[in-house]
Amino acid sequence: MSTRFEFAFAAAYRLPALAFGVVPATAHVDVADRELRVRFGPWSLVTGRDNVVGAELTGDFHWLKTAGPPHLSFSDRGVTFATNGDRAVCVRFATPVPAIDPTGTIRHPGATLTVAEPQRLLDVLTGG
Template sequence: MARFAFGFDPAWRIPLLLFGVRPGRAFAEVREGELSVRFGPWSLRTPLSNVAGTTVTGPYAPWKAIGPHLSLADRGVTFGTNARRGVCVRFHTPVPALAPGGFLAHPGATLTVSDTEGLVEALENDRREPKT
């Protein structure tokens, strides 16, 4: 298992607390063939076989990146704790994350983890490993 903490910008720590997002409840995990993300009260889970690709992205405009966001352009979700860098994870089949009941599914997720390259490596390596 590999766990990746979100990279909190100190200026946004208190506003993010209003959403219930704090360091102990904001992380991405790659384990046992699955990507699991916790962002305060929100979560996202999908098999690694559903990950179509990853890209390190940023910088972002803070009003588009800090907190939980839905992109009106492509329905992607952002779980953001800084405006510097993140990992855009694209999915073969959209996954639920923001809305309760799973009626809104997202084709991609941007995650502002501290170790962007590590998350990309974990996702890419785990997807390539042959399953026995």
């Protein structure tokens, strides 16, 4: 059994996302009993649920830092999958996971996800 969360696409994010193959049909988060899967156009992140050690609501992102493809935070190596600048869930991992590069060399200790139902995703991930 899996619960799917769609990304919330703001108008200003649609065209930059489209240029990288990120559209509603190719952008979602699936949470199953044992696995978390993120698809964002051609990018993906997969990890065990037991690797999720925390999550919190966040938001108010700057368009230049989030629109288009996934973005890497130079301060903490986190990855942001954003389709709006309003609200998101920041998920933290015990063991960093690959997502942004095809070789898996860069590993992320966290992922920010701008899903349409951030509070619901937070509740599912944290048992809230």
